[in-house]
Amino acid sequence: MSELHSFKMASDDQEFAVKQFIDLCNGSTSSRKRNISQTTAVKFLYARKFDILRAVSLYEQHEQIRLREGLYSMNIDVEPLYSELQTGKFTILPSRDTTGAAIALFTANKHSPLSVTHTITLQGIVYQLDCALQDPETQKAGLIFIYDMSGSKYSNFDYDLSQKILTLLKGGYPARLKKVLIVTAPLWFKAPFKILRLFVREKLRERVFTVSVPTLRLHVPLKALPLHLGGALEIDHATWLLQCRKSMTNREDELLANIEQAAFNRSNSINTTNISNIVNNSVSISAENSNTHVNSNINTTVATLTNDDYSRRLLVGEEPNENITLKQSNCNSTSPLPACKQIDAESLATAAATGPTVGVPVLNSLDASGTQGNAALVNGAIVSSAVTSNGSSNGSSGLSESWSENPPSSASSGFSDDDSLAGQEGDPKTIEQIVQMVKEQGRKGLVKEYADIRNRAPEGTFVHARMRNNLTKNRYTDVLCYDHSRVVLSRDDGEDYINANFVDGYKQKNAYISTQGPLPKTSQDFWRMIWEQHCVVIVMTTRVMERGRVKCGQYWEPTENSSLEFGSFHVRTLNIEINEDYTVASLELKNLKTDEIRNVSHWQFTSWPDYGVPSSAMAMLNFLQKVREKQSTMVKALGDTWAGHPRGPPIVVHCSAGIGRTGTFITLDICISRLEDVGTADIRGTVEKIRSQRAYSIQMPDQYVFCHLALIEYAVSRGMLKSVDLTGFDERDEDSD
Known part of the structure; x- marks a missing residue:
């Protein structure tokens, strides 16, 4: 099929969707005709990826919110809206991210809840969002919302307004919301944020990030960020407002026509056989004086009809189950909605029946x-x-809670699972299939598979790691950290470079920080990273000295009631517990600038042999489980001071170079988590994903083989498998980290 023909088919599909969207919203009788343009239809369809039912639902919710919040008949030249727009508290930046998404910025310290109403603030936001959506690129690529809390006080925060903005963006505005980035959230924000996150659908919650100014650049390019957020962009809000004035079309006529029609039809009852009546009357709206002002006291009534789960989920914005089907006309068989274009009246009647009550967030x-x-x-x-x-x-099994609980993201990435390993591995297998594969391939086959992975070129650049000022901060000249996933330090206490990368976990973005063993000159940077990322657990898989060589700096005191200072940080060892395979140190980390004190748990695995890999995995597996249990305990102790996911901040993992044993530990943790959750694992896919974030992870063939054997050993220990005969895997390769 030619590209031209493919494009024509896509265009025809979109034209059909636009026509059907307008027909559904307008209705079938002239007395109920709405003035919906093709431009409006395209906006709502793009926002829901041309899913017609969901786009219609979004349109209805959008109109209801604008009625309820008084977002019609906005006159930007009349006070107090004029002054509100001039404050610049909300603006659209004259830049985009790498995908073409527009960037909206709300500056919290410019907002004074006592001096402006919710209606005026929302009018200022919606007016500018409407302008931004005039650009087709914004319609296609979506929107990033930055909520900048830098320098803000409690008096700047308005909980009710925040909830209304979330309600608008999560399902009442025709823009694909790609990310919400909350910058420099103060401690007092943690508790209300835990409640606010409940107002966000699960799918959107995965796109909400709490970030520091240095880590903001991991989400938005520096050239697209304003100067005060560490970027290179100068904000010209006045020019943007002038652009808004020039670009806005006469949408008011269309909106007012819909208000008048809603008032005209407020007494109409629902007719389950008429598709337009079902859509337009699923909520009956009463508005007075619609030619000039909107009555904020809108009466809302939700129809109660029999419905199927698929349609109900479409109306409330949930993702339908794949195996649930919707009856459609002009189709030869019952099939999932995207397969056919026509939607019959009975199906939409069912869909409209049980949407949420307007004004009461579900x-x-x-x-x-x-x-x-x-x-x-x-x-x-x-x-x-x-x-x-x-x-x-x-949970999915009888294993302890730490394996099966819902995994969280890091302090720098809030609630996002977007780029986690969940479901992205190339070839997941059951544990029985993994055993069969290992037996069939043998050790030579696994080594060859590892060689295929290792021979791939790095998937990123190392510009910062190779800068002159940073070269001496790398323990090994050939083990550098990627630019795209590196941990960026705050510049408050020095340079922003440290040889460390964020690595995703199972259903958990930035679950780990893979880093090298600190050097004497980088120990201060190491503790800065621990502090800024709110880390509470450190995993060390090497000894300080091995075979007469220094593998890691002594960045903590190995004896109780002793301490060290590294720049602005005082590290005191409170307690040490020595076990056969590992040593645990309870550390007190004090920020000398603020006098704030935090607890950090340091876990050093000491049973990794000086040469090769462990002959049995049980010591490592038990160690890994203990680490997870400690992380869970530490996070619970944080209480409301931690507003991220339940499993807390990133776990810092290091060996000497931060790629060999470190990669092995992380691979096992991810694969075990997945095995416990869904009964499958993909070691190769996991290693490939980790290597895309921390270059050269899993340093030697033996480590790759060990991951397979360890996962099988874990399954046997948990009763998932009977004993397995895997002789022939006791050879060892050259030295590995």
């Missing part, structure tokens, strides 16, 4: 047993049926 969450629960905000309080604050899901 909080979809999970209770402790994993069952679905609902909660709503009533008079400022959370009213819930079987809902938990962390949304933890049910």
Whole structure:
């Protein structure tokens, strides 16, 4: 098929979708005709990837929110909206991210809740968002929302306004929201943020990040960030407002026509046989004086009809199960919605029946047993049926909680699972299939497979690691860290470089920090990283000295009640527990600039032999489990001071170079987590993903082989497998880190 023909088919599909969207929203009778343009239809369809039902639902919710919040008839030349726009608290930056997404910036310290109403603030935001969406590139690529809390105080924060903005962006505005980046969130913000996150659908919650100024550049290029956020961009808000004035089309006529029509039809009842009546009357709206002002006291009524789960989920914005089908006309068989274009009246009647009550946010969450629960905000309080604050899901086996709990993201990435390893491995296998593969390939086959992985060129650049000032901060000249995933330090205490990379876990973005063993000159940077990333657990898989060579600097005191200082940080060893295979040190980390004290748990695995890999994996597996249990305990102790995922900040893992034993530990943790969760694992896919974030991870063939044998040994120890005969794997290769 030629590219031209493919493009024509795609265009025809889009034209059909636009026509059907307008027909569904306009209705079939002239008395109910809405003035919906093709431009408007395209906006809403792009926002829902041309899923017609979901786009119609978004349009209805969008109109309802604009009615409820008084977002019609905005006159930008009249006070107080004129002054609100001039503050620049909300603006669209004159730049885009690498994917073409527009960037919206809300500066919290410019907002004064006591001096401006919610309506005026929302009008200022929506007016500018409307302008941004005039650009087709924004329609296609979406929007990044930066909520900058730098320098803000509690008096700048408005919980109700934040909830309304989230409600608007999560399902009431025709823009694909790619990310929400909350910059420099103060401690007092942690508790309300835990509640605010409940107002975000699970899929959007995965796109919400809390970041520091240095780590903001991991999400948005420096050239697209303003100067005060570490970028190179100068904001010219006045020019943007002038552009808005020039670019805005006369959408008011269309919106006002819809208000008048809503008032005209407020007494209409639902007709389940008429598709337009179902869509347009699923919520009956009463508005007075619609020619000039909108009554904020809108009466809302939700129809109650029989519905199937697929359609209900479409209306409330949830993803439908793949095996649930929707009856459609002009199709030869019952099939998932995207396969056919026509939607019959009966199906849409079913879909419209049980949408959420307008004005009362529905909080979809999970209770402790994993069952679905609902909660709503009533008079400022959370009213819930079987809902938990962390949304933890049910486990999959009888293993301890730490293996099966819902994995979180790091301090720098909030709730995102977007780029995690979950479901992205190339060839997941059951443990029985892994055993069969290992037996068939033998050690030589696994070594060859590792060689294929190792021979691939690095998937990134090393510009910062090779800078003159940073070269001496690398322990080994041939072990550098990628630019795209590197941990960026704050420049408050020096340079921003450290040889460390974020690595994703199973269903968890930035679950780990892979780093080299600190050098004497980089120990201060190491503790800065621990502090800035809020890390509470450090895993060390090497000894300080091995075979007469220094493998790592002594960045903590190995004796109780002793301490060291590294720049602005005082590290005191409170307690040491020595076990057969590992040593645990309880450390107190004090920031000498602020006098704030935090606890850090240091876990050193001491049973890795000086040469090769362990002959048995059980010591490492038990160590790994203990680490997870400690991380869980430490995070619970943080209480409301931690607003990220339940499993907390990144676990820092290092050996000497930060690639060999470090990569082995992380690979096993990910594969075990997946095996416990869904019963499959993909060691090769996991190693490939880790290497794309920390170059050269899994340094030697023996380590790759060990990951396979260790996973099998784990399965046997947990009763997933009977004893397995794997003779022939006791050879060892050359020295590995």
